[in-house]
Amino acid sequence: xxxxxxxxxxxxxxxxxxxxxxxxxxxxxxxxxxxxxxxxxxxxxxxxxxxxxxxxxxxxxxxxxxxxxxxxxxxxxxxxxxxxxxxxxxxxxxxxxxxxxxxxxxxxxxxxxxxxxxxxxxxxxxxxxxxxxxxxxxxxxxxxxxxxxxxxxxxxxxxxxxxxxxxxxxxxxxxxxxxxxxxxxxxxxxxxxxxxxxxxxxxxxxxxxxxxxxxxxxxxxxxxxxxxxxxxxxxxxxxxxxxxxxxxxxxxxxxxxxxxxxxxxxxxxxxxxxxxxxxxxxxxxxxxxxxxxxxxxxxxxxxxxxxxxxxxxxxxxxxxxxxxxxxxxxxxxxxxx
Numbered sequence: 001x002x003x004x005x006x007x008x009x010x011x012x013x014x015x016x017x018x019x020x021x022x023x024x025x026x027x028x029x030x031x032x033x034x035x036x037x038x039x040x041x042x043x044x045x046x047x048x049x050x051x052x053x054x055x056x057x058x059x060x061x062x063x064x065x066x067x068x069x070x071x072x073x074x075x076x077x078x079x080x081x082x083x084x085x086x087x088x089x090x091x092x093x094x095x096x097x098x099x100x101x102x103x104x105x106x107x108x109x110x111x112x113x114x115x116x117x118x119x120x121x122x123x124x125x126x127x128x129x130x131x132x133x134x135x136x137x138x139x140x141x142x143x144x145x146x147x148x149x150x151x152x153x154x155x156x157x158x159x160x161x162x163x164x165x166x167x168x169x170x171x172x173x174x175x176x177x178x179x180x181x182x183x184x185x186x187x188x189x190x191x192x193x194x195x196x197x198x199x200x201x202x203x204x205x206x207x208x209x210x211x212x213x214x215x216x217x218x219x220x221x222x223x224x225x226x227x228x229x230x231x232x233x234x235x236x237x238x239x240x241x242x243x244x245x246x247x248x249x250x251x252x253x254x255x256x257x258x259x260x261x262x263x264x265x266x267x268x269x270x271x272x273x274x275x276x277x278x279x280x281x282x283x284x285x286x287x288x289x290x291x292x293x294x295x296x297x298x299x300x301x302x303x304x305x306x307x308x309x310x311x312x313x314x315x316x317x318x319x320x321x322x323x324x325x326x327x328x329x330x331x332x333x334x335x336x337x
Contacts, residue, residue, distance in 0.1 A: 005156060006156065007233060008239060009236045009237045011091065011240065014243060017244060018168065018243065024247070024251065024254060027252065039258070040152065047213045048213060049087045049088055049091060049183075049212075051210065053065070055081055055192075055216050055222075058080045059077075059080060062319055063320050063321070064076060068070045068085060068088075069084065075252070078126050083269070086113065086114050089114075094197055094200055094207050095195075095207060100157055101162060102154050106122065107121065108190070111186060112193065113183075116185075117183075117185045119184045121184065123218050124181075124182065126143055127142060128143075128184070138230055141181070146182050146244065150182055153177070163189075168201075168243075169198065170234055171235070171238060171239040171243065172239060174192070174242065175235040178191050179230065195211070209245055209249055210249065211249050214248055214252075218245065225238045235281075255307065259265055283284075283302065283312055283316070284303055284316070284335060287333045291333045295310055303334070
């Protein structure tokens with residue numbers, strides 16, 4: 001075990017992304033807005049859960065996932081609803097995770113797969129492969145080797161955690177975990193949860209950063225990077241992919257926080273309630289009054305930045321609360337009550 005080292009190369013691209021991500025983390029930490037914005041934190045966590053499950057073919061919409069988490073009645077497959085409840089329970093405990101403990105990994109697999117996987121919380125006893133139709137495109141290591149491979153991986157992490165940057169270490173772990181495929185089901189969900197848990201030990205802001213949403217946007221590239229690493233026998237390509245997505249996720253979060261700070265200042269000057277739900281309500285009211293209004297005019301009317309209006313409207317569309325009918329120039333907005 002002492003000589004085990006996952007194969008990868010530290011490239012200029014990796015070093016550049018580590019520097020870029022670290023700089024953005026510093027800016028976000030200084031702004032300290034996450035602690036003051038529970039709605040943003042919860043919304044990002046819901047996005048993480050929805051995206052991670054969607055990657056694994058869960059068909060529930062973002063709005064339905066939010067309703068399940070908020071205890072509302074949702075019509076859907078019982079297994080998919082349970083997956084949401086399990087994932088939420090796991091992500092809510094992310095700050096408690098010791099990401100360098102195999103026992104913790106098994107415990108959280110038990111939480112993530114409660115009631116839906118027969119070998120929940122235990123390493124697989126059978127063989128697993130990835131199929132494209134009837135063709136097996138990847139065969140995981142035999143089940144009898146899983147305990148040894150996981151012990152080697154976790155032993156390497158414990159040895160390197162104080163020497164290697166967490167951004168690199170977490171990405172290496174993510175790929176190696178997917179390659180070993182230690183559980184019967186839930187491997188993708190656990191890989192993404194554990195990746196986040198490792199980063200959260202480095203900086204707690206990662207508890208609420210929806211990296212999973214960025215992966216879901218580039219799902220094909222995610223699987224292509226994994227497949228390429230399988231062929232090349234090392235994880236460099238996957239590390240570069242993950243650092244790119246983390247960098248982009250943080251850039252988007254910084255934009256959200258900057259817009260939110262600007263809008264809060266405007267609303268504070270008016271002595272108004274500046275909660276995110278309040279802004280949603282004002283925006284929906286504006287659309288009801290004038291379904292043909294442009295985003296630019298709506299931003300002026302509500303005294304918000306245009307980028308904030310675009311972001312909120314995108315979330316409303318994703319949630320199925322509004323839809324665009326007709327062309328960009330001559331169409332109108334419809335509200336789904």
